[in-house]
Amino acid sequence: MNPDRLKISFVMTLRMLLRRHIVLLLLLVIPAIFLGIVSLTTSDRPLPFRLASLEEEPVVSIPEEGIHFVFFAVASVGFLLSFLALNLIQNNRHVTRRLVLCGYSPTELLTSKLAALLVFILLVSTYVGLLTNILYEIDHLWLFIFSLVSIGFVYGCYGLLAGSLIRGELEGILVIVLLVNIDVGWLQNPLFYEGAQNQEVIRYLPAYFPSQASLIAAFTDYGVSHAIGSAYLYGAGFLLLSLLIYYKTMKTYR
Amino acid sequence: MVLRAEHIYKSFGKNQVLRDLFLEVDPGSLCGIVGENGSGKSTLLKILVGEWKPGSGTVQISGRLGYCPQRVTLYPQLSVNEHFSYFGAAYGMTGPEQRNSQAHLLEYFNFGKYLGEKVAHLSGGTAQKLNLSLALLHKPKLLILDEPYSGFDWDTYQRFWGYVSKLREEGCAILVVSHFITEKELFDRIYEMKNGQLQ
Known part of the structure; x- marks a missing residue:
């Protein structure tokens, strides 16, 4: 990998993203709408749930509103970054292909896209974390933001994988919607998990560890290192797969 | 020899598109490949530029390759200047090399005033000038068009032929792949693609 080429590709990718003003606006507005709806509609009655990723599986009782603020903070970061990553790979694919024919390696291009994605993961996670904290006081704000970064990483890498694997825009969106909706937007809700018949399935889904880390950081003093570490391992798996597929689909024969 | 393709075969399922195809292009020459739609021109072109792998056979290119796709292949959100920087990096050019070549192409094709404009705001003709200039940026030894x-406006068309003469004098070979060819007298050789072979 050539550092100069990597830097130029990173800067250009970032510029292209920052010049899409409607996208930037939606990145700000969508989490605000998600959390605003929670604020308007959810009660503050305390509800018990288990923190399943901790060894002793403690039961905590938290106001319903607080649980949903955290749940939707995680969901909005997962949703936004998976779509952003998908778009990064799929958008203008033919131009990226031309760059490969001109001498860029697919690895350099994917790495620069990942670096641009990481910038957005940090920005979106920090924004959503601070916004959540305004609406509901989070116990450990920076750990909570770090947990949001982990869901951003896991689902960002899932978006890269989906984009590497699928060429069609609509098909890519549907693949993202399928997993993100089921996993982040439904099964990882701690209240649903509590009553689920098969909790084992939920534990193997990509958003399990980031969701658990966010709940632990938001409401308790327990450590989050195991949950966050496991989340990054999951994300790294997606990243490795996407790198292999991207390389295979973009490589040239000269 | 700047390009030599030997015994090229390519099929898609039972459809044999290229059969034992042979092609040689000399330095400084201008060659054309014509053929009807579906004759296999695009398949051959993708194999020559390295986008697709031949079923069997070899392609040897000595020196730098410049490839100008038919469709304008540019990032709408990036400016003309940023495209030159991005593609200059792809070719492995140093900053001064890239800037010199860029200045020359902007002047020759007369679109220097659009340097800071994003591609999304360019006219079709100016975008096509940039599309072509990016293929010429690194002073290729073989240019495949x-x-x-189909994409050139009249101004670009005229300037293009002027530039072709200049490139040939510098030893650059040019291969034009098209369903029809104009200015036939300028070509050293025109091949016709028929039954998966060049005739």
Whole structure:
């Protein structure tokens, strides 16, 4: 990998993203709408749930509103970054292909896209974390933001994988919607998990560890290192797969 | 020899598109490949530029390759200047090399005033000038043009032929792949693609 080429590709990718003003606006507005709806509609009655990723599986009782603020903070970061990553790979694919024919390696291009994605993961996670904290006081704000970064990483890498694997825009969106909706937007809700018949399935889904880390950081003093570490391992798996597929689909024969 | 393709075969399922195809291009020459739609021109072109792998056979290119796709293949959100920087990096050019070549192409094709404009705001003709200039940026030894006439406006068309003469003097070979060819007298050789072979 050539550092100069990597830097130029990173800067250009970032510029292209920052010049899409409607996208930037939606990145700000969508989490605000998600959390605003929670604020308007959810009660503050305390509800018990288990923190399943901790060894002793403690039961905590938290106001319903607080649980949903955290749940939707995680969901909005997962949703936004998976779509952003998908778009990064799929958008203008033919131009990226031309760059490969001109001498860029697919690895350099994917790495620069990942670096641009990481910038957005940090920005979106920090924004959503601070916004959540305004609406509901989070116990450990920076750990909570770090947990949001982990869901951003896991689902960002899932978006890269989906984009590497699928060429069609609509098909890519549907693949993202399928997993993100089921996993982040439904099964990882701690209240649903509590009553689920098969909790084992939920534990193997990509958003399990980031969701658990966010709940632990938001409401308790327990450590989050195991949950966050496991989340990054999951994300790294997606990243490795996407790198292999991207390389295979973009490589040239000269 | 700047390009030598030997015993090229390519099929898609039972459809044999290229059969034992042979092609040689000399330095400084201008060659054309014509053929009907579906004759296999695009398949051959993708194999020559390295986008697709031949079923069997070899392609040897000595020196730098410049490839100008038929369709304008640019990032809408990036400016003309940023495209030159991005593609200059792809070719492995140093900053001064890239800037010199860029200045020359901007002047020759007369679109220097659009340097800071994003591609999304360019006219079709100016975008096509940039599309072609990016293929010429690194001073290729072999330039492959896919259906160049379909995208060029009159101004670019005229300047293009002027530039072709200049490139040939510098030893650059040019291969035009198109469903029709104009200015036939300028070509050293025109091949016709028929039954998966060049005739």
